[in-house]
Amino acid sequence: MxxxxxxxxxxxxxxxxxxxxxxxxxxxxxxxxxxTPVKDYAFEMKNSTIRYGLGVTREIGMDLVNFGAKNVCVMTDSNLVSLSPIKSVLESLTKNGINYQVYDKVHVEPTDTSFKDAVRFAKNGKFDSFVAVGGGSVMDTCKAANLYYSDPEADFLDYVNAPIGRGKPVTVQLKPMIAVPTTSGTGSETTGTSIFDFEEIHAKTGISHAALRPHLAIIDPLHTLTLPQTVSNYSGFDVFCHALESFTAIPYNERGPAPSNPALRPTYQGSNPISDVWARFCLQVIQKYFTRSVYKGDDIEARSSMHLASTMAGVGIGNAGVHLCHGLAYPIAGNVKTFVAKDYGTEPIIPHGLSVVVTAPAVFRFTAASDPEKHLEAANLLGANTTGKKLADAGAVLSDVILKYMDAMKIENGLSELGYSSDDVPNLVKGALPQQRLLQLTPLPQSEEDLTKLLEDSLTVY
The missing domain is CATH 1.10.1620 (Atp Synthase Epsilon Chain; Chain: I;)
Structure with a gap:
C-alpha cells in the first residue's frame, strides 16, 4: 500500500x-x-491484423502454413461456393498443401439454429484453424463455430450477450481464424462480435468478446467485383451507419461503470480519439465513392475504396461500438414478414444495412442535442454545406444529408415499405429493449416513449 x-x-x-x-x-x-472511478477513464484499441491489396488472397495458403495448420475448416455460403473468391482461396490452400473441408451452408442473416448447425460441423472435424470467405453472416458464423469448437462443453447461451444470454467472458484459447470479406459493409473481419437472429424472441443478439477477432483479415478488393448492385447498396449503408454511430456514440470517459479489471472492459467502449479518425476517413470515402461503387460495379477504384472503408469502420465500431440505429435494426430484421430483397434469394429478409439505415434520419435528429458540433461535422464530411448553420439545426442538417443518400440509392420509403405499420411499433420496441449493450452507447438516454417515436417517425422517411 x-x-x-x-x-x-x-x-x-x-x-x-x-x-x-x-x-x-x-x-x-x-x-x-x-x-476505482464510477465512469471509465481509458479505452483500448484492438483489431485483427489487416492485409489489403488487389489479389492478396493468393497468400492465404502461405499464412496457414505459417500458422502450422494441417486441417482447415473453410466456411462460406451457397451463393459464393462456386464463385471466384472461394475458388481463389481453395487454389491457394491446395497449392500450399493444406487439407481442408468446406462448409457452404451458412445462412444469410444467421439464426441460433444455423449457428448450431455450423458448430456441429466444426465439432465433427478435427480442425486446427478456420477460414471464413464471405460477408458478415459467414464471418460471424465462423467465429461462433470456432468458439464452441474450442469450448465443446459450453452451453450455447453461456456466451450470448446479457440479458438474453449469460454473457460469459471467453477464457478458452480459440483456433487461428482468417477472414476474407467479399462484401463492403459489416467490418466483421476486424471485430470480436458475432451477430445472429435469436428465433425465440424474433430479434438479433450476439456474442461479443475480443477473443473472437480473426487473427488475420485478407482485404482483397477483387472480391467485391462479384457483388450485385443491391447487395453493394445495402451493405454500403452498413458502413455508413457504422461510421456515424461510432462517431456519435457516448464518449468513452462518460460510459460506466469502469471495469474493476482491464480484462473486463467491454468490446464496445464508446467514441474515442482513435476511433474518430477511422469514422472521419469512412465518411470522406462514402462522400466520394459510395454512389459510384453501387452504380458502376466495374469501378475498381470505387469498390476498392469502399472495401477499405468497410474494414476501417470495423476497426472503429469494434472498439467504439454502435448505438440506436443498430439497436432498433435488430427487431426490424428479426420480425420480417413478407419483404423480399432483390439479390438476396426468395425468402423474406430485410438485409442488415437496410434495417439499420431506415431509422437513421430519425435517430440522428434525436441524438444531435448530445453534441451538435460533431453532428454538423459528420454532415459536412458527407457533403453538406454547414456554413452558417446553427447548433440547434444540427439534427435536421445531418438527417437531410442522410435522406439525400437514401434517395439517391433508392432506399425503400421507411418501415411501411418493409411491411410494418403503426400497429407493429410496440412489438418492435419490445424487441429493441433487450439491446442494452447498444442502447447504453447512445449519447442520450431513451425511454420507451422515445423509442416508440423514433420508430413511428421512421414509418415513412421521404
Missing amino acids: ASRNRIFDLLRTINVASCQCPAHGYRGNVHVTSA
Missing part, C-alpha cells in the same frame, strides 16, 4: 509541475485518486 500511495503522490507532483501553457492543452489540475 505504501508503494501505491507513493505512485499517486508522484502523479500529483507531475500534474502540478507539468507545463500549463495553452499550447500543451492545459485544462486545469487533474484530480488523481486511488479509488
